[in-house]
Amino acid sequence: MPTTPENFQVDLRGIVEILSHHLYSSPRVYVRELIQNARDAVVARGEDVPPIELVVDPAAGSLTVRDHGIGLTEADARSLLSTIGASSKREELAAARREFLGQFGIGLLSCFLVVDQIEVVSRSARDPQAPTMRWIGYGDGTFTVSPAEQPLEEPGTLVRVHARPDEAEWVGTDRVFRLAREFASLLAVPITFAVAGDPRPAVRVSGDPAPWDLPGKAAAAWCEDAFGFAPLASIPLDLPMLGIRGVTFVTGEATPGRGRAGDRVFSHGMSVASDNTQLVPEWVSFARVAIEAGSLSLTASRESLHESAALATAREELGHQVRAGIERLAAGDPEVFARFVDVHGQSLLALAVAHPEMLEFVARHLTWETSSGPLRLVEMPARITFTTQDRDFSSYAPIVQAQGDLLVNGAYTHGAAMLRAYDQAQSRLTAREFELTRLLENLPEPRGEDAALAERIGTVARGVLDAHGVAVDVRAFRPVSQLVLHVPGRAAGFVFEEVEDDPWADMLGGGAPREQEDPRPTLVLNLRAEAVRALGGTLAPATRDDAIRALHLLSLLQAGIRLQAEEQALLAGALQTLLLAAS
Known part of the structure; x- marks a missing residue:
């Protein structure tokens, strides 16, 4: 029967543009969408049916997906895309896919990321006498619907896509198998993978137990395979009202400054993200999570969760459960908890x-x-x-x-x-x-005979360092190994307490005069140190002056201040003087 090309009642080119540049992160999602459509069709039929079959044909450069689900009538195929509307907006795509979950899904259009033609052969399970129809959609915005030349023996749908030459890798045997395992491994619906012309039997790619249902060693092995590390500990997660279940795998190594690496999120068994950071609070940077999102809704791309009050509630409660798990670890396994604290102390700070x-x-x-x-x-x-x-x-x-x-x-x-x-x-x-100024205020001042020595040394040091814009203070404190102390000046960003001027005080002659703060950086000399006391002795003036300069530069280095070229030269000259004096 001849067929006449018809036009999509949508701006298909606009939709493909949204799919490729705004909706999906990678062409790889087309495999997930084909599996999702097949799984939804099987669930919609509600009967015990044969497995969904994925068949790669390397010679033809094609992927075929066959399910025994609810199937489509010709009217279904014609009407579906017209319901999306003429506007190619992401929000409308999201609404349409929610409405048609379990039918010939909007996700089928993701195939246009790698192909120019999509072939759908389907027979409806709703009517035992339903004919098999053949629908072909083209990237130019047209499609044809006709009776299939080779009817399907059983209800269900067959989708076949041929990759464009520049996208051939996406229908490669290894690529499709890896993607099928990644996306579908936890789906309960039986799904098999085979290669056309290969005599080996089909391989099951679904039906694995969820990591949160596995015993300890098996769960640890899953974590190592999925996340690349052997967990230090694990914490179960469970929110029955939202259908959320999961497991938190605590890493044995710190990840400073990297934030959360992201979690593996599943929706009704289908893997939708491997780096999601929406479900668990940011402070849980010491772990990665495998989790079933339950009733939480997905965005149009099905690669992230829709931000909602339910998601916010789930995130808060999951944070409480992780926190409770840490407390149980502290009480039940002190040795492991001690390792946790040693590795993840910063995360504990964030938690507090x-x-x-x-x-x-x-x-x-x-x-x-x-x-x-x-x-x-x-x-x-x-x-x-x-x-x-x-x-x-x-x-x-x-x-x-x-x-x-x-x-x-x-x-x-x-x-x-x-x-x-x-x-x-x-x-x-x-x-x-x-506060450094408070420390300085509390350092003991020299007393008795030392007070006169301190005054003498201070006077000499000020005479040397005034030219360098440095103030001098002499104290007597422990430890004696601390010869000097550098106090930054106001110009260096150190904040001194400001007292607001009282304009009435000068006019009325009231108020005591205030001692002005010296804005310069200060060298504090420790009179308990023998090297500092020696400055008040019989040193030659040149030796003494260079010793004072060297002590000032030492205080800068101790404070972590990098010396400028002029200061480096000054230090070299001072050391030379001291070495020559000692020889």
């Missing part, structure tokens, strides 16, 4: 910041670097200070320790935020951010 109820838990288990060695917050004294930069901790921890106080390194990601939150959440411990 996101969930204040976890602050005490982290305080009990996480070890901090302090001036007195590794300590947990519950082991620290009632008053502590913390730094927000590693450089400050390295520079000032020995001094703070020598004064009998405790300095905590809060420079880890989320470290300072966690300490501030903990300070507000309880009353046993007070945590304050480290």
Whole structure:
């Protein structure tokens, strides 16, 4: 029977443009969409039917998908695309595919990413006498519908696609098999894969047990195969009201700065994403998740989840379940939990910041670097200070320790935020951010005979360093190994307390005069150090002056400040003077 080409009642070229540039991330999804259509058709029929068959023909450059599902009538095939509407908008495609789930799906159009022609041969299961119809869609926006020359013996649908020459890889044997396994391995519907002309029997690509249903060793093996690592621990996930089930695999290695690697998400058994970050909170950076999304709706591309109140609720509850799993791990397997804390301490900090109820838990288990060695917050004294930069901790921890106080390194990601939150959440411990000016104020001043020596050394040092724009202060503090201390000036970004001027004070003659803060950086000399005390002795003036310059440059290096070329030359000259004086 001759056929006359008909036009799609849609802008097919516009749809293909959306598919290729805006909807789908890769042409690989066409395999998933063909399997999805076949699976939906089988489910819609609701009977025990033979497996869905995927057959690759390398010689013809084609893929054929045969199902024994509900099938199509000629009227079904003609009417389907007209229901999408003349506007090629992504939202309308999404609505249409939801409406026609289980029928000749919108996803079939994804085949146009790799082919110019789609052939559909189908026989409806609704009518035992239904004829077999043949539908062919073309990339130019036309299609034909006619009785099939070779009727199907059983109801169902056969879809055959021939790849364009430049897209031949997408119908290759290995490529189609890998994609079929990736997408369909957890589907309950039987699906087989075969190669045309190959005498070997078809291979089953579906029906694997879900990882959340596997026992420990088998689940760990699945994780290693899917995610590439052997899990340190696993945490089950279950939201029955939404049909969500899954398993969290905790990694045994830290991934600093990388954020979440993404999760393997399934929808009714079909794999829809391998790098999804929507279902589990961002702070779960120590794990990857395999999860069935249940009743959560998908976007039009079926590659991500539709943002909704249900998704937000699920994400929050899954976060609670992961958190509870960590607490169970701490109580039930201290050895594994200790490894977890050692590897994923930063993630615990993020957890505590996101969930204040976890602050005490982290305080009990996480070890901090302090001036007195590794300590947990519950082991620290009632008053502590913390730094927000590693450089400050390295520079000032020995001094703070020598004064009998405790300095905590809060420079880890989320470290300072966690300490501030903990300070507000309880009353046993007070945590304050480290302030260099306060440290300087609390350093002891020289007394007795040392006061005169300090004055003499200070006067000489100021005479040398004034030319370099550096102020001088002399204190006597421990440890004696700390010869000098650098205090940044206001120009270096250090913030001094500002007191607002009172215009009435000058007019009325009231108010005491204020001592002006010196805006310059300051060299603090430690009079307890023998090298500093020697500056007040009988050194030759040139040797003494270069020693003062060397001490100033040493303070910069200790503070992590890189010397400029002029300062490097000054240091070299000072060292030469000192070495010659010692020879």
